[in-house]
Amino acid sequence: MINEIFLMNGYGIYVWSAFSFTLMSFGSLFFITKLQFLKERRKFVQKFGLLNGEAIKVAKSQKINQKILEGVLSSKI
């Protein structure tokens, strides 16, 4: 049974390598995209922290900025 699943009448090497390549591509693309996202969000938090009085008010008034910061908080929980 196990042999049949892995060997697949001699086609196992082709089938498993095609599926493995697909899974590896998915994994790589997901992690690269995730890393890029986290990098940009970290940059945003750093820049936001450096803002002074009036600039903070302006930045906080924008809904999208609030959402980005909310995302940072919720991902830390």
Add this chain to the structure above:
Amino acid sequence: MLNFLEPNRIFVITSKAPKYVFFLFVIVFSIGLTEALFLSPEDYKQSHSVRIMYVHVPSAWISLGIFSIIAFLSILSFILKNKNLPLISKSLAPSGFVFNIIALVTGAIWGKPTWGTWWAWDARITSMLILALFYSMYLLSWKIFKNDEKVTKISSIIAILGVINVPIIKFSVDWWSTLHQSSSVKILSTTTIHTSMLIPLAIMTAAFTLFSILIFLMKYNTELIKIKNKGLDRL
């Protein structure tokens, strides 16, 4: 006119959506893999090698679909001068490119036991390779040019020129004598693939679509934060 495409509105949805899409993707993909690798029958001619179809065909379909959407959005951005459309296109391109590469590589792996060769300069394979080149040019244009207006124009031109290749890929098997068989899954006429194989193929296509949506959402959120970072510099 395109108020719903305003980034502030979209971000409310796109910032929350990835976790739900990811969850759904894991479920559908697990079912798809079980069907494709263990439950679906082997082919009477190709034996178990037919299972490669469940990753090869959906990848090819999605890479073609994404490129067509990118080209359509590029034409729209020329007409409507909307700045969000190129951002959507840019966020779609990485998953389209990866699916294109998966289609080429799994196709080569399938070709060896079926045709006796990893590669042939067959019309379908060659036109898919050309699509990969257009994807590369499109993605490179965003890396090379820093001026927003210039990069939008250049990348849109690449997408519009590249989409000419899409019907060539689709009909290459009918127009030329190729190693590829003609389409088994048809929208307008009877599908010639058995249900026992059509169901896993449909499930895997759904899973791959969910994955491309997931990557699109993550990439789009990254692009919006990038823009906001530039905005903070100006404050």
